[in-house]
Amino acid sequence: MSNISVSENEASSSEPENKNSPAVIEESPELQRASSSTVPPDVPSDEPPDAPDGGWPAWSQVVSAHIANMISWGYGTGFSVFQLYYKQTMNLPAVQVSWIGSVQIFLCFLVGVASGRLSDGGHSRQLYATGAIICIFGMFMTSLTNTYWQILLAQGFCQGIGAGLVFMPASASVAVYFKKNRSFAIAASGCGSSSGAILYPAIVQFLMPSVGFPWAVRICGFISIALAIVGFCLLKPRELHRVPAPYLDLKAFKSLPYSLFTAGSFLVYFSLFTILIYINSFAREILGLGDVKSVEFVLVTNAIAIVARPIFGFLADKFLGPVETFGLNCIALGVMAFGWIGVHERIAMYVYSAFVGFVNGGAQGLFTSAISSFVPDVRKMGTWIGMTLGLCGFATLAGPPTMGAIVDANGGKYLWAQVWAGSTIIIGGTMVLISSRLVLRDSAKPSAI
Structure with a gap:
């Protein structure tokens, strides 16, 4: 968010400056660079003017949030490896297995509502510790499971609840x-989801032949213990003046730009994770590649995302603004979903995975920053x-099972599932871009500051 500075003598007679308006107002350079990321000037801003914006205290929070994202989103985003393993070993349909990953990601989002409010109330460290413990407990319980419902409880519910508790306080910090x-x-801290989505699937896929699935998952748990300790020690929330606030601030939805942005994001996330979850199964079932080769595409996608996130974060800060950069990446991701239809061989799959990782990294990496705008x-x-x-x-809960149902209904073919994914993401991305235009429209209206 950007500040608008107006002298006291001019405040009563000035109107907000806009590209299409002759009225004059002094704007900060940040507002000129990223006007799409600001709230309308008639909404008062209480943001402290002394944000560190650098230095070890600030950047240490990025490291802590990076680790939190590894344990939460990284483990969940890497579900494609588990998806293929459960489907092959338990002979379950894709839609049924997808519910495990969907519940995990859904709870991560949903629990974030409560943990976000609690972190605003000064409970960030308690939430971080509790969430990390629950996540790690879920990993070890997954290593002991033998039936579908046990996996759903351990990896779906337990891991999802813990992830929602641990990532939100760190991201808000x-x-x-x-x-x-x-x-x-925020993009740099969000790289943790890509780091985790490389680390955990690689451990499971490459150690499973030698130590077995249970011990491969336990090794994930032991590594997570070490990471969580470091992240917890680094987390130092800012001491801000706390004001009583509800868990839900429904007045937020009176803002048309915020509401439209949220609706567009809903459509984007309905299909975003389906690409990441099913890319492994597509390589195995449609292209006929082995398990080890199939997981390589997951690793390529997430490795490229690590590079993409800070790049798009820099572009958002310096040139476009987070909302417009997020929206453009979403539309590009939707186009890539349609491009998935043309992938028929291994080399094309490598190229496709790299491009998907790049645009997806930009989209996911900027999501939180775009909301905060x-x-x-x-x-x-x-x-x-x-x-x-x-x-x-709720979108991530329904998205992967919907795609799985479409694939199963078409005899294992992915065509209409790919069309569905591309359509929803492009529509959602367009709504996000419109929300940024509405902010500019509201900024052009005369208002008292």
């Missing part, structure tokens, strides 16, 4: 430590972000 470089910082009061950062994440959680 990063947002309030940065202002000018917020998009870059609509928040007028930094003390409600976790609440507003949590509400959008909670609604998007």
Whole structure:
């Protein structure tokens, strides 16, 4: 968010400056660079002017959030390896197996609503510790499972609840430590989801032949213990003036730009994770590649995403703004979903995985930063972000099973599932871009500051 500075003598007679308006107002450079990421000027902003925006205290929060994203989103995004393993060993249909990953990601989003509000209330460290413990407990319980419902409880419910508790406090902490470089910082911390989506699937896939599936998952748990300790020690939430706030701030939805952005994000996330979850199965079942080769595409996608996230974060901070950069990446991802239809051989799959990783990394890496651009009061950062994440959680719950049902209904063919994914993402991305235009429209209206 950007500040608008107006002298006291001019405040009563000035109107907001806009590209299409002759009225004059002094704007900060940040507002000129990223006007699409600001809230309308008639909404008061209580954001502290002294955000560190750098230095070890601020960047250490990025490291802590990076680790939290590894344990939460990284493990969940890497579900494609588990998807293929469960489908092959338990002879279950794709739609049934997909529910495990969907529940995990859904709860991560939904629990973020409560943990976001609690982190605003000063309970970030308690949430981080509790969430990490539940996540790790879920990993070890997954290693002991033998039936579908046991896997659903351990990896779906337990892991999802823990993930929702651990990632939100860390992400909100990063947002309030940065202002000018917020998009870059959040994108860098978000790289943790890609780091985790490389680490955990690689461990499971490459160690499973030698130590077996249970011990491969336990090794994931032991590594997570070490990571969680480091992340917890680094987490130092800013001491801000706390004000009583509800778990839901329904007044937020009176803002048309915020509401439209949330609706568009819902459509994007309905199909975003389906690409990441099914890319492994597609390589195995349609292209006829082995298990080891299939997982390589997952690793390529997430490795490229690590590079893409800070790049798009920099572009958002310096040139386009987080909302427009997020929206453009979503549309590009939708186009890539349609491009998936033309993949018929291994080399094409490698190229496709790289491009998907690049645009998907930009989209996911900027999501939290884009939401924060609509928040007028930094003390409600976790609440507003949590509400959008909670609604998007319902999309991730229904998305992968829907794609699995489409694949199963078409005899294992992916064509109409790919069309569905591309259509929903492009429509959602377009709505996100429109929300940024509405902010500019509202900024052009004369209002008292």
